[in-house]
Amino acid sequence: MNILSLTRFQPVLALLMLAFSLAAHSDPETVSQPWQQALNSLAQGSMAEREQAIMQLADIKDAHNLTILQALLDGKLFTTKTDAKLVIGTDNQQGFTISDAVSGADLGAVEHDALSKINLTNKMRGTLRKIIGELELSADDPKVRLAAVKAMAKEADDRVLTLLRERADKEPDEAVRQAIKVTLLLQDMDSSDKATRIMAIEALKTKNSQEVANRLNTMVEKDENGEFIEPDEDIRNLAKAALININNRLQLYSSIETVFFGLSLGAVLVLSAIGLAITFGVMGVINMAHGELMMLGAYTTYVMQQLMPNHLGISVLLAIPAAFVISALVGIAIERGIIRFLYGRPLETLLATFGVSLILQQSVRSIFSPLNRSVATPEWMSGSWQINDFLSLTWNRFYILVFCLLVFVLLLQILKRTRLGLEVRAVAQNRKMAKAMGIPTARVDAMTFGLGSGIAGVAGVALSQITNVGPNLGQAYIVDSFMVVVFGGVGNLLGTLVAGFSLGIANKFLEPFAGAVLAKILVLVFIILFIQKRPRGLFPQKGRAADS
Amino acid sequence: MKLLTLASQDKTCTTVLMLLAAVTFIIPLCNMLTPVGSPLHFSAYTVSLIGKYLTFALLGMSLDLVWGYCGILALGHGAFFALGGYAMGMYLMRQIGTRGVYGDPLLPDFMVFLNWKELPWYWFGFDNFGFALLMVVLAPGILAFVFGWLAFRSRVTGVYLSIITQALTYALLLAFFRNEMGFGGNNGLTDFKDILGFNIQSEAVRSMLLLLSGLSLIGAFLLCRWIVNTKLGRVVTAIRDQESRVRFLGYRVEMFKLWIFVFAAMLAGVAGALYVPQVGIINPSEFTPLNSLEIVVWVAMGGRGTLYGAIIGAVVVNYGKTVLTGLMPEIWLFTLGAVFIVITLLLPEGIVGLLRRKLKEQHA
Numbered sequence: 080m081n082i083l084s085l086t087r088f089q090p091v092l093a094l095l096m097l098a099f100s101l102a103a104h105s106d107p108e109t110v111s112q113p114w115q116q117a118l119n120s121l122a123q124g125s126m127a128e129r130e131q132a133i134m135q136l137a138d139i140k141d142a143h144n145l146t147i148l149q150a151l152l153d154g155k156l157f158t159t160k161t162d163a164k165l166v167i168g169t170d171n172q173q174g175f176t177i178s179d180a181v182s183g184a185d186l187g188a189v190e191h192d193a194l195s196k197i198n199l200t201n202k203m204r205g206t207l208r209k210i211i212g213e214l215e216l217s218a219d220d221p222k223v224r225l226a227a228v229k230a231m232a233k234e235a236d237d238r239v240l241t242l243l244r245e246r247a248d249k250e251p252d253e254a255v256r257q258a259i260k261v262t263l264l265l266q267d268m269d270s271s272d273k274a275t276r277i278m279a280i281e282a283l284k285t286k287n288s289q290e291v292a293n294r295l296n297t298m299v300e301k302d303e304n305g306e307f308i309e310p311d312e313d314i315r316n317l318a319k320a321a322l323i324n325i326n327n328r329l330q331l332y333s334s335i336e337t338v339f340f341g342l343s344l345g346a347v348l349v350l351s352a353i354g355l356a357i358t359f360g361v362m363g364v365i366n367m368a369h370g371e372l373m374m375l376g377a378y379t380t381y382v383m384q385q386l387m388p389n390h391l392g393i394s395v396l397l398a399i400p401a402a403f404v405i406s407a408l409v410g411i412a413i414e415r416g417i418i419r420f421l422y423g424r425p426l427e428t429l430l431a432t433f434g435v436s437l438i439l440q441q442s443v444r445s446i447f448s449p450l451n452r453s454v455a456t457p458e459w460m461s462g463s464w465q466i467n468d469f470l471s472l473t474w475n476r477f478y479i480l481v482f483c484l485l486v487f488v489l490l491l492q493i494l495k496r497t498r499l500g501l502e503v504r505a506v507a508q509n510r511k512m513a514k515a516m517g518i519p520t521a522r523v524d525a526m527t528f529g530l531g532s533g534i535a536g537v538a539g540v541a542l543s544q545i546t547n548v549g550p551n552l553g554q555a556y557i558v559d560s561f562m563v564v565v566f567g568g569v570g571n572l573l574g575t576l577v578a579g580f581s582l583g584i585a586n587k588f589l590e591p592f593a594g595a596v597l598a599k600i601l602v603l604v605f606i607i608l609f610i611q612k613r614p615r616g617l618f619p620q621k622g623r624a625a626d627s
Numbered sequence: 628m629k630l631l632t633l634a635s636q637d638k639t640c641t642t643v644l645m646l647l648a649a650v651t652f653i654i655p656l657c658n659m660l661t662p663v664g665s666p667l668h669f670s671a672y673t674v675s676l677i678g679k680y681l682t683f684a685l686l687g688m689s690l691d692l693v694w695g696y697c698g699i700l701a702l703g704h705g706a707f708f709a710l711g712g713y714a715m716g717m718y719l720m721r722q723i724g725t726r727g728v729y730g731d732p733l734l735p736d737f738m739v740f741l742n743w744k745e746l747p748w749y750w751f752g753f754d755n756f757g758f759a760l761l762m763v764v765l766a767p768g769i770l771a772f773v774f775g776w777l778a779f780r781s782r783v784t785g786v787y788l789s790i791i792t793q794a795l796t797y798a799l800l801l802a803f804f805r806n807e808m809g810f811g812g813n814n815g816l817t818d819f820k821d822i823l824g825f826n827i828q829s830e831a832v833r834s835m836l837l838l839l840s841g842l843s844l845i846g847a848f849l850l851c852r853w854i855v856n857t858k859l860g861r862v863v864t865a866i867r868d869q870e871s872r873v874r875f876l877g878y879r880v881e882m883f884k885l886w887i888f889v890f891a892a893m894l895a896g897v898a899g900a901l902y903v904p905q906v907g908i909i910n911p912s913e914f915t916p917l918n919s920l921e922i923v924v925w926v927a928m929g930g931r932g933t934l935y936g937a938i939i940g941a942v943v944v945n946y947g948k949t950v951l952t953g954l955m956p957e958i959w960l961f962t963l964g965a966v967f968i969v970i971t972l973l974l975p976e977g978i979v980g981l982l983r984r985k986l987k988e989q990h991a
Contacts, residue, residue, distance in 0.1 A: 365786050420972055425786045426700045427971045430927060433920055434967025441960035558797045558916065561790045596801050603798040607791050611777040614787060 114139045118147075118181070121197065122158045122165050130203055137210040145214050147180050152207045156180065157194035168194055213242060221252040228255060232262040232290070240266055261288050268294065276314055284321040287328060287467040295322045332469040337587050343476035345583025346483035347545065349576055350538035351556045352563035353487060356575040357531035358410075359564055361507045362524065364418055365429040368436035369560065370553025371443075372410060372532045376402035376539020377548040378443060381452045392457035395540070402536035409439075410532020414525050422524075436553065444550045451549035460544060479541045486537060487576055493530070494572070503527045507570070562606045568616030578617055582606075639982055643935040644845065650677060651841025655834035663830075674833045675905050676949065680942050681840035682902040685847055687925040687941035688934055689894035694923070695931035696855055697887050698867030700789045702919050703796035704895055707767035709913035711896025713803075714766050716816035716909040717750060718759030719827070723820050736818070737811045747809045756823060763900040764893040771892030772885065779881035779888070784870070793916050800914035815910025822904055833905070840901045844938070847894055851934050854890075863887050924963065927970045930977030939978055 117135040120128045133151075136144050150156040150167045157168050157175070166186060168175035174190040199207070215227030231239045243259050250256040264286075267279035283291045298309040298318040309315045351373055358366045366372075380398040387394045413435055421428045460478055465471040494500035502523045505513040514520050542552065567578030582602055589598035613619070654669050654677060661667045669677075690704045720735045729739040733746055752758040774795060778788060806812035825832045854860050862883050865873045874880045903909045912918070921944070929940025944966070951959045974981060 365789075417968060417972065426789065427975070429700070429786060429789060430920075430923060431968050431971040434964040434971075437960045437964030437967065441957065441964070444960075445957050554917075558790075558794055562794060565787060565790060596805055600798045600801050603794050603801075607774075607794055607798075608777070610783055610787060610791055611781045614781055614783050 118165060121151075122163055126198075126200060126203075129197070129199075130206070133203060133206060133210065137213070143181055143183075145211065145218070146183070148207055148211050148214070150180065151197060151199065152204060152211060154196060154199075156197050158197065159189075160193055160195055166194065209239070209242070212239065216242065216246050221255055224250070224252065224255045225258055228258040228262060232258075232265070257286070261286050261291060265290065265294055268298075273311065273314070277317060280314070280317045280321050284324050287325075287332070287469050289469070292322070292325050292329070295325065329469050332467075336470055336472070337591075338584060339472055339476070341584030341587035342580060343480050343583070344586055345580035346476075346480040347538075347542065348559055348563050348583055349579030350479070350483045350486065350541050351535070352560040352567075352575050352579055353490065353572070354531040354534035354538060355560050355564050356567070356570075356572055357490075357534065358528055359561075360570040360572070360575070361503060362527055362531075363425065363507075363569075364414075364422075364528065365425050365432065366413075366418075366528075366531075367429055367433040367557065368413060368439060368553075369532075369535055370555070370557035371436045371439035372406045372535035372553070373539035373542060373556060374443060374548075374550065374553040375406050375409060375439070376536030377454070377543040377552055378447065378452070378539075379405050379536065380540045380543040381447075381454050381548050384455060391455050392459060395457050395460075395544070398540050398543075399537055402540045403533040404536075406536025406539070407529040407533030410535070411525050411529040413532075414528035418528065419521065419524065436557075440550045440553070447550075449550060451547035454543040454548050456544055475544050479545065482541055486534065487572075490530075490534065491572060499523075499526055499530075503530075558603075562603065565610060566606050566616055568618035571616070571618045574616060574618035638986070639979060640933075640935045643938055644848070647681075647841060647845055647848075647938070651681075651838060651845065655838045658830060658834045671830055671833055674830070674837055678833070678837035678840050678905045679902060680945050681837065681844050682898045682905070683925070683945050684938040684941040685840070685844045685898040685901070686895050687922055687929070687937035688844070688847060688851060689891040689898065690922050691926045691929075691931055691934055691937035692851055692855070692894070693888055693891045694926060695933065695937070696860065696867060697863045697884060698870075699884065699888065700786075700923070701792045701888075702789045702916065702923065703792035703794075704891075704922050705919035706796040706799050706914055707771060707892040707895035708899040708902070708922075709799070709803075709909065709911075710767045710770060711763045711899030712903040712909040712913060713810060713816065713899075714753075714759055714762040714896070715900035715903045716819075717753040717762075717810075718756060719819040719822060719904060720816050721750075721754040722822065723818065726820055727818070735811070735816070737806075737814065738809070741806055743809075750809065760900070763896050767892040767896035767899075768889050771889045775885045775888040776881075779884045782881075793919070796914050796919055797916055800911055800916075803911035803914055811910070813911065815908060815912075816903075817908040817910070819904065819907055827904055827907070836901065836905050840905070843897060843901060847897070848934060848938070851894075854887075855934070859883065859886070921963070924967060924970070926977075928966060928977050930979030930981075933979050936977055936979035943978065 113135065117132045117139070121132040121136070124132060133148070136148065146167070147156065147165070155167050155169060157166050157177070158164060159166055159177075165180040166177040167180050168177040168189075171188065174188050175194055176188050177186045177194070178184060179186055212227055212231050215223055216231075218224055218227070228243070231243065240263065243263055247256060247259045247263065250259060261283070264279045264283050267275050268283075270276055270279070280295075283295070295318045299315055299322060300308055302308050307315060309318065351370075354372070355366065355369050358364050358369065376398075379402040380395060383394040383398040383401060384391065413432065417431050417435065418428055421431060456475055460475045463471045463473045464477065494503060502513070502518050503526075505516070505518055506520050506523045506527075510520055513523075539552070542548075542556070546552065546555075563579045563582060564575055566582065567574030567576070585605075586598050586602050589601055592598075593601060610616075654674060657667045658669055658674065686704070686708050689707075690701065693699050693701050693704070723735065725732050727736040727739075729736055731739045734743060738746070753762070774792075778791065783791065802808055803810055803815075804813055810816065819827050821827060822832060855864065862873065862878055866878075866880055866883060870880060899909075899913075922941075925940040925944045926937045927940070928944055929938065930936030944963075947962065948959060951962055970977065976983075
């Protein structure tokens, strides 16, 4: 029904679309006369005229050429039978879903026999491939150019090589130029001239490319008869040396990657432990609800995204202060309501705050459902930073690492330079003396606890970007974060940082040998043993405060 | 005789013992003497439930020995319970024999499923009930010994100790979740058929297990009661109150702590071994830190440092849990959380403390 009515109104629609496409091409330079003519002859002309039209299109620079020619090559370019309009169609069983070839506007669905395909000869296909490559190679986006080079490298023939050689000299982007060079050098390895080959291997030795490694590998291997695939021994030895060179670098990069993963895991640990380092380390309060304060931060991110679904990036950024405030307020409430009655009784504090954590968990479960909530990652945080073929770093991990360091520095500055920080340190060192000096200790306690809790909330925002947001989020991190604080030495912020990063890196280096779970267990066992040896952590506090 | 006089010094304690004895003997007796359907006949569910409470009471009491008398807040006590349970579960697994889904005479189902060809070495001997019983106390005992020896010798105390005991049970949780460990991974050990040749589902066996749990609890109670009143017990209590002073008096504090810690771990193992056949499953969730913290709540609720307080606490909290999770599952964690807070803030001596205060007021 739908399809029928559409076909009936096609002329009207087409007219509308024409008007639309004209409006879209109001720029006189884009809708150039020869371009339109070429398209027309492509649509209606004879085979010879078509061929000419393709060449013409190649000469005219137009942003739409690439899509049209690619569709033509893929057999997706059609003309409508009713008004001979150029459309791009995709087969959807019952018919075609078509869009205007020029404007890209969606034209709905039509039956199969409403369109006629623009046929090509094999020769034309060859020309088309070349033109498309050329077009992509001169595209404005370096990513498209890079993809084009990689695609062309797969079916490199003389024509492509000339094209690449021409491009190599004028290519402005370093990565693309390197890719072109690698492709050309790989070709040189097949050359009949030994000197060229040697030069190619020597040059390729320094390139970080999986393809080069693969190609060199085939040169040193034996075939099934035990004969070397590469007959020339000099070349073989050179290839071997080059391969060792490349593998060394590969190893180096993979260690760098492991260190990066370790640092990012460490960043998560540090973020989750740093708030604890304040409440536990500075105040000496065991807050088992710390994980749930992180969970609140993560849910704040979720709520912020629900509030503004169209501004993912901004919502995540706004979630940071919001999570800080919410978690800090909840933390202050816990301190005023429960913890202040239990100062000096750490075991009781532990139990009471554990009760709080259960209540917070169940509240979230009742309000948001026990299922995990998905928090979207903004675009600038997804994807990865491809440094070379061997090394790529994911953006979200990278940002969390940066974020962790920022939070840490900020916290350190607050403690060192602000009035609050001074008071916090004073109360931590000697409560009675501080009180005698007129510091309102009760208020400082509340503020300190609020600060630690707020940072937990901020950590929750970061966690929401890498794990599932659910009621159990906090529990998963509470043991880890206590371990980090204790390992680093209670009351020592820098110790927490070092401990978090070293545990993260240790974990990631163990993982390839032991598997993720066993690595975690090993690290836990290590810490348990470490605490036996040095009960005060890596960097114990010195002086009188340490005795209490 | 001396034991009984000791017990009779405290009225609440006597009442608890009497009640325990009554439950232990009357329920199995009733079920043996009356036919199914009679109003005096307890359903299989009730019998298992009460049996379960009794094992929890034993577990709670063992923690009270460590926490209430020695002042070590162990947040990983559930690990010992679970280890005892696993030892018993392994025996029960071997009893299944060829009746498993895959019918392998030697390998439990999950091993066949994982394509294992032979029994791992640590499963040998578990077809023997005596060996299994030995492991029920040895496995937790050895773990407690190694852990305690390291921890107490280097004087890890207070919250540090609490946190590393929690890390211990957390590490075990992760380890037992792994299929490669050979303990059934996520699903644990289940589908038990027989115990000592008797059908584990049958009513007589269930009554018997309840009887055994009750007897172990009473026996353990008297034993613990005796221990805390010996010189060793006195020293342990002194350590709780003033550790360094006891050390200066020339006692080897770490040895006393270690002794009590290992003994309590073994008791917890026994509780676990009695628990598993009654509920029919043991899986890694028993290792979750939350479980161990719940044990702490039982003891705190009942009143620590009294032994029978732990029994009261375990039964009251678990009964509350059964009722509340049946009525409104969401409410349970709220309640548990509130119990934690209220007990620590308002009732530091638990139910027993409250009762004692009431009794004193009456006398006055």
